[in-house]
Amino acid sequence: VQAQESVQVGLVLPMTGPFASTGRQVEAGARLYMQQHGDEVGGRKIELIVKDDGGVADQTKRIAQELVVREGADVLAGFGLTPLAMATAPIATQARVPMIVMAAATSSITEKSPFIVRSSFTLPQAALGIARWAAENGITEAATLVSDYAPGHDAADAFRKVFEEAGGTVIEQAAVPLKDPDFAPYLQRIRDAGPQGLFVFVPSGVGSLLMKQFDERGLDDAGIKLIATGDVTDDDILDQMGDVALGAITAQHYSAAHDSPENKEFVDAFKEANGNSRPNFMAVGGYDGMHLVYEALKATDGETGEALVEAMKGLSWESPRGPVSIDPETRDIVQDIYIREVKEQDGELYNVEFDRIEQVKDPVKADW
Ligand code: DHB
Known part of the structure; x- marks a missing residue:
């Protein structure tokens, strides 16, 4: 066991494999926060221990167990995909260690352990915005x-509920395997069904392939409007998508083009530290997750465990994404959901925000 002074934050992420961009972004966000705020808080030194789970749930769970048992980790953080967070929840409960979910976004995750606090978002938060x-x-x-998989079903269910309650009809529903997806046959079927709009959720990093196949299958030419959660037009890959992405309307909690002094500083510092690459919503999840750890440690004077979770409940602050708080009832993040259009700005593609729904709680837990 380490000396009492240092607080060990175990950051478990997919650093390799198909979801490595999530790991890279979350880690870069967490490191940027530490770079800007120092590595001492509440009288204790903060140490970040980054571990690669390759996006495999059994690995995440095993690594988390080792972190708390062998390395004496005080905080578990990261969790790039829903199954990885779900698998680890019992470890947090058993070890009584706070678990900060910085990426995964299925609504029910926070119900799997009272030690979970989430700095990312929920798919129903985003889907509600685009359905309206x-x-x-x-x-x-x-x-x-x-x-x-779970966040896809959360997204489709939320979109359908809100859209149909507002008078719309969902005429076709497709669920595509997470692993090595080929969207083409599903897109063909949807093109034939002829809806006015196609609502999409795919996880961060997968949007480029979706967009390419949307174009190739002629949905754009058929006048089918692409509407999506912001995961599809992820800032990490958006600029490489090309013209087919122009005009896509999405809803989400973060855009690198968000117009605020806090975000401008965040984006500039992130680019500076990361070879000019742009932060996406995953980076903000990592950045704000570290903010939670720092602010809670200040409040507890360095005490960890259950007290740290208690101190996170109700915290509110100005994030690069906008004003946010932690719902003390659900431990989910309450945030503005922005409606954005993909446009060219300064010669690059961005999600340009044009409307917002203020202070959205996870709708599944807030009775919609
Ligand atoms: C999840 C993963 C993502 O990459 C994303 O953009 C949203 C949700 C998830 O597995 O929960």
């Missing part, structure tokens, strides 16, 4: 296409 926009902007018939 679609219903209010002339789309009456829509199709949905999502990755076939």
Whole structure:
């Protein structure tokens, strides 16, 4: 066991494999926070221990167990995909160690352990925003296409509920395997069904392939409007998508183009520290997750365990994404959900925010 002074934060992320961009972004966000705020808080030194789980749930769980048992980790953090967070929740409960979910976004994750606090978002938060926009902007018939795992189902269910309550109809639903996806046959079926809009969720990093196949299958030419959660037009890959992405309307909690002094400083510092690459919503999850750890340690004077979780409840601050707080009831993040359009700005593609729904709680836990 380490000397009492240092607080060990075990950051478990997919640093290799198909979701390595998530790991890279979350780690870079967490490191930037530490670079800007120093490595001492509440009288204790903060140490970040980064571990690669390769995006495999059994690995995440095993690594988390080792971190708390052998390395005496005081905080578990990261969690790039829902199954990785789900697998680790019992470890947090058993070890009574706070677990900061910085990326995974299925609504029910926070219900799996009272030690979980989330700095990312929930898919229903984002899907609600785009479903309302679609219903209010002339789309009456829509199709949905999502990755076939928990956040995809959360997204499709939330979109359908809100869209249909607003008078729309979902005429076709597709769920595509998460692993090595080929969207083409599903897109063909949707093109044939002829909706006015196609709602999509795929996890961070996968949006480029979706966009390419959307173009190749002629959905753009058929006049089917792409509407999505912001995961699809992820800032990490958006600029390489090309013209097919132009005009896509998405809803989410973070855009690198968010117009605030806090975000401008964040984006500039992130680019400076990361070879000019842009932060995406995963980076903000890592950055704000570290903010939670720092602010809670200040409040507890360096005490960890259950007291640290208690100190996170109700915290509110100005994030690069905008104003946020931790819902003390659910330990989820309450945040503005922005409606954005992909546009060219300063010669690059960005999600340009044009509307927002203020202070959205996870709708699944807030009775919609
Ligand atoms: C999840 C993963 C993502 O990459 C994303 O953009 C949203 C959700 C998840 O597995 O929970």
